[in-house]
Amino acid sequence: MPMWLDLAFKIKHGLxxxxxxxxxxxxxxxxxxxxFQLIARNFFDxxxxxxxxxxRHLILFIIFMGAALVSEQNRHIKIDVLSHFLTPxxxxxxxxxxxxxxxxxSGVFAWxxxxxxxxxxxYASANERWSVYLALIIPAGFIILSLxxxxxxxxxxxxxxxxxxxxxxxxxxxxx
Amino acid sequence: MIFLVILLILIAFIGAPLxxxxxxGGLLASHSAELDPVVLIIEMYRLASQPNLIxxxxxxxxxxxxxxxxxxxxxxxLFNALLGWMPGxxxxxxxxxxxxFTAFTGASGVTIIALGALLYPLLEHxxxxxxxxxxxxxxxxxxxxxxxxxxxxxxYGIVSGVSIDELFLSGMIPGLLLLLMLSVFSFFSAEKLHxxxxxxxxxxxxxxxxxxxxxxxxxxxxxxxxxxxxxxxTEVAALTAAYVLVLETVITKxxxxxxxxxxxLIDTTTLVGSILIILGMAMGxxxxxxxxxxxxxxxxxxxxxxxxxLQFLLLLNLxxxxxxxxxxxxxxxxxxxxxxxxxxxxxxxxxxxLGIIFLANLEIGYMTPPVGxxxxxASQRFGQPILKLFRATFPFLMxxxxxxxxxxxxxxxxxxxxxx
Numbered sequence: 324m325p326m327w328l329d330l331a332f333k334i335k336h337g338l339x340x341x342x343x344x345x346x347x348x349x350x351x352x353x354x355x356x357x358x359f360q361l362i363a364r365n366f367f368d369x370x371x372x373x374x375x376x377x378x379r380h381l382i383l384f385i386i387f388m389g390a391a392l393v394s395e396q397n398r399h400i401k402i403d404v405l406s407h408f409l410t411p412x413x414x415x416x417x418x419x420x421x422x423x424x425x426x427x428x429s430g431v432f433a434w435x436x437x438x439x440x441x442x443x444x445x446y447a448s449a450n451e452r453w454s455v456y457l458a459l460i461i462p463a464g465f466i467i468l469s470l471x472x473x474x475x476x477x478x479x480x481x482x483x484x485x486x487x488x489x490x491x492x493x494x495x496x497x498x499x
Numbered sequence: 500m501i502f503l504v505i506l507l508i509l510i511a512f513i514g515a516p517l518x519x520x521x522x523x524g525g526l527l528a529s530h531s532a533e534l535d536p537v538v539l540i541i542e543m544y545r546l547a548s549q550p551n552l553i554x555x556x557x558x559x560x561x562x563x564x565x566x567x568x569x570x571x572x573x574x575x576x577l578f579n580a581l582l583g584w585m586p587g588x589x590x591x592x593x594x595x596x597x598x599x600f601t602a603f604t605g606a607s608g609v610t611i612i613a614l615g616a617l618l619y620p621l622l623e624h625x626x627x628x629x630x631x632x633x634x635x636x637x638x639x640x641x642x643x644x645x646x647x648x649x650x651x652x653x654x655y656g657i658v659s660g661v662s663i664d665e666l667f668l669s670g671m672i673p674g675l676l677l678l679l680m681l682s683v684f685s686f687f688s689a690e691k692l693h694x695x696x697x698x699x700x701x702x703x704x705x706x707x708x709x710x711x712x713x714x715x716x717x718x719x720x721x722x723x724x725x726x727x728x729x730x731x732x733t734e735v736a737a738l739t740a741a742y743v744l745v746l747e748t749v750i751t752k753x754x755x756x757x758x759x760x761x762x763x764l765i766d767t768t769t770l771v772g773s774i775l776i777i778l779g780m781a782m783g784x785x786x787x788x789x790x791x792x793x794x795x796x797x798x799x800x801x802x803x804x805x806x807x808x809l810q811f812l813l814l815l816n817l818x819x820x821x822x823x824x825x826x827x828x829x830x831x832x833x834x835x836x837x838x839x840x841x842x843x844x845x846x847x848x849x850x851x852x853l854g855i856i857f858l859a860n861l862e863i864g865y866m867t868p869p870v871g872x873x874x875x876x877a878s879q880r881f882g883q884p885i886l887k888l889f890r891a892t893f894p895f896l897m898x899x900x901x902x903x904x905x906x907x908x909x910x911x912x913x914x915x916x917x918x919x
Binding site for chain 2: 353360361404409461
């Protein structure tokens with residue numbers, strides 16, 4: 324394997340580990356904060372508005388990291404009506420160009436979301452700045468998604484995932 | 500522009516992820532409207548302010564924990580003790596347990612994968628015909644979509660702006676009616692095949708109840724939470740997730756905190772991410788389409804040819820059945836709902852009734868070719884060709900079509916709870 328390809332694999336595996344860590348901790352944190360708010364509201368008649376803002380941003384963390392991880396498994400939702408009429412080798416030949424197309428679209432969104440974030444930062448009042456930091460997930464999410472898809476275009480799907488016909492959503496490890 | 504749209508549709512049909520198609524469509528629409536594409540990002544950010552959105556990952560997490568723990572076995576044991584003594588009992592057990600399970604896991608394919616593996620050998624052992632077993636299990640993969648806390652209903656409520664509590668209430672009778680119709684069919688099929696039922700046993704019933712006492716509390720908790728008005732949908736979702744987590748890690752100890760939980764968390768986020776990224780990307784596109792008066796133009800065309808509510812409902816059913824056969828339920832909700840809401844309002848169709856019709860059509864779409872997802876999952880699970888599975892599901896499909904007509908043309912089944 325050429326060194327640059329080996330490097331691409333290493334970066335991709337590092338990225339996957341990072342995405343998994345953020346995804347899993349965001350979901351646990353979301354559960355913990357929502358439970359905390361529930362107890363505070365029902366038992367102590369109080370609530371923390373800042374916490375609502377955090378939980379609403381956590382959903383974006385989950386969406387972006389989840390979407391990046393699904394790309395790795397080639398299990399994004401598709402309307403692949405025509406692909407069922409293609410032979411497996413034709414389907415396989417289409418995988419990289421389609422991933423590359425997704426990488427470009429995500430890259431374009433990353434570009435515009437950086438502009439969006441800079442605007443948010445510029446017009447936010449001093450006491451709202453902290454929530455603008457949380458909104459960094461939008462450009463960061465698109466950059467990660469785009470990077471993951473670009474790396475996937477280079478490395479291709481790893482063999483066991485190519486052979487496995489994609490299930491629509493479930494990737495439950497226990498049922499494979 | 501038309502060339503680019505056609506090209507985009509072609510790319511979608513050969514298998515590009517739907518979220519990128521939505522994104523590219525949004526970029527094209529914003530270019531056509533001479534707007535800065537930043538509007539697409541603003542719409543996506545607005546998604547985060549939807550108050551009920553948090554319920555989706557939390558309910559999904561609860562479903563995933565149940566699927567990975569011992570929930571499936573306990574559920575089958577309980578329903579078998581309760582209903583297994585009836586003629587066609589095991590088939591009815593299949594219908595009930597699959598629908599209860601799907602309500603939690605959101606018809607994501609987990610039902611056929613998890614319960615199919617347990618129920619298929621049981622049904623074969625009871626001497627049900629292979630074709631009946633395959634048809635029943637393939638169909639059962641999407642039953643329960645209308646029951647709380649179905650992810651499809653949550654998503655429909657978020658996209659359409661219809662109250663989620665009201666949607667859950669409206670789905671109860673249509674959902675139960677379908678279970679009843681399929682159970683009656685199973686009853687007569689078992690009679691015809693002379694399938695023997697097991698005898699009712701009190702010790703078995705007591706044992707099943709003892710094993711699943713904590714699971715029985717769960718739907719009670721959810722129903723009281725949603726309809727009692729004590730807590731919000733998001734809080735019910737958090738309570739459910741926390742309850743199930745404690746149940747499977749502390750009480751039944753089927754899930755190990757460090758060995759199993761990280762996998763379940765990641766599986767949940769990938770499932771949620773794959774669905775909600777489409778919603779996020781589509782929000783900008785659908786708003787641009789609405790701003791360009793597309794629904795109004797559609798309405799003008801429909802009004803020219805359709806005079807009555809009855810005609811409109813028939814057309815709607817045909818259209819949604821085609822959509823259901825071509826698209827996944829979650830993407831169909833995101834793409835189609837904003838476009839048909841104004842049309843349905845023009846023909847005086849209650850938004851909650853529209854929601855139930857919409858979801859019922861897509862539930863049927865799960866088992867119709869060319870891309871009925873249940874067919875593909877069942878094909879993979881049971882190692883059978885798609886065509887054989889489609890033939891096997893055909894009687895069930897006919898029953899579901901009759902059910903669809905009933906719930907479409909008798910709005911009272913969905914709106915009974917509304918005061919006149």
